[in-house]
Structure formats: C-alpha cells, structure tokens
Amino acid sequence: MPKHRSKSSSSSDSGPEDRTPVKKVKEADEKPEEKRWQIDKMRFVTINEFRGVRRADIREYYERDGKTCPGKKGISLTLPQFEKLGDAFEEIKKALAN
Numbered sequence: 001m002p003k004h005r006s007k008s009s010s011s012s013d014s015g016p017e018d019r020t021p022v023k024k025v026k027e028a029d030e031k032p033e034e035k036r037w038q039i040d041k042m043r044f045v046t047i048n049e050f051r052g053v054r055r056a057d058i059r060e061y062y063e064r065d066g067k068t069c070p071g072k073k074g075i076s077l078t079l080p081q082f083e084k085l086g087d088a089f090e091e092i093k094k095a096l097a098n
Contacts, residue, residue: 042068048076056082 036046046057059074
C-alpha cells in the first residue's frame with residue numbers, strides 16, 4: 001500500500017534566502033584590450049589571466065560579424081612553461097631548419 005506524505009505548511013524546505021545582489025558578468029566587449037602580438041594572419045600571442053594565473057596564450061582566431069574572436073585551436077602556457085619553451089627555442093629552431 002503506498003504511503004502518503006503529509007504536506008507541511010512550513011517553508012523550511014525552501015532553503016536559505018540569498019539576499020546578496022547578483023554581480024554583472026562583463027561582456028567580451030567590455031574587457032580592456034589585451035596586449036597581443038600577431039605571429040600569422042589569424043594567429044596571435046596574448047597575455048591574459050585564467051583562474052587567477054597569468055598566461056601566454058598562443059591561439060588561432062576567426063572572424064565573426066566583423067570581429068576577431070579566439071578559436072579553440074591554441075595553447076595557454078603559464079610563466080614557467082613559457083620560460084621552458086624559451087630555453088628550448090634555439091634547439092627547436094635548429095631542429096626545424098634540418
């Protein structure tokens with residue numbers, strides 16, 4: 001036989017009320033212009049911050065509605081990773097030339 005649940009007139013099941021105002025999330029257009037270096041027609045290196053960590057972002061871009069937007073293809077390097085790449089740069093350059 002199915003059990004019937006009694007409905008309580010208490011509103012305690014609704015959880016705590018959050019009275020903190022909602023902060024507006026910045027639109028992409030509202031971001032301050034990032035420093036970026038063009039390395040190809042639609043490839044750029046930018047310095048940005050992700051989860052509180054500054055990174056060098058090497059990324060392919062595309063155009064949409066007259067705006068240049070970052071694509072999925074790319075890599076984001078932390079400062080230690082970028083420094084290791086810099087340390088290996090001459091060796092990589094020689095390997096590419098051969």
